[in-house]
Amino acid sequence: MKxxxxxxxxSAFFAWVSRRALLNPRAHGFYRFWAWEFILALLLLAWGAFLxxxxxxxxxxxxGAxxxxFFTALCDEAECRRHFGSAYVEYMKSSKRFLPLLF
Incomplete structure (x- = not known):
């Protein structure tokens, strides 16, 4: 349980930090490389449980998970584009969704 x-x-902390990092994404360490680290963590958890x-x-x-x-990340990206505008579009060009330098 612990x-x-x-x-x-x-997960909640990283979600909060990632939202704050979008205000100036290039200045925040590993957020330069991927955007959805908490969704990546859930993906790894699901596949780890399967394995x-x-x-x-x-x-x-x-x-299914x-x-x-994946669709959660797509919907959240659309919301971030509406909320942060062109700053988020520029951030999307320099980062990947889940895996650095891959996807």
Missing amino acids: ELIIFLLA KDTSLVGFALAG SIAL
Whole structure:
């Protein structure tokens, strides 16, 4: 239970910091490389749980979670474009969604 609480608090902290970093994204360390670190963490958690106990149901759940998280990132990007405008569009050109230098 302690690990879950730490994970949730860390995820909330990174979500808060990432929102603040969008005001001046190039000045914030690893936010130069990817935008959705908390969604990446959830993707890794889903696939890690699948790999711990592989099954067809687990694969379907991890795949469904991946699709849902991908569309969550797309919707959030649209919201950020409306809220932050051209500064966010410039930030999108210099960063990746989930994996640095890949995707």
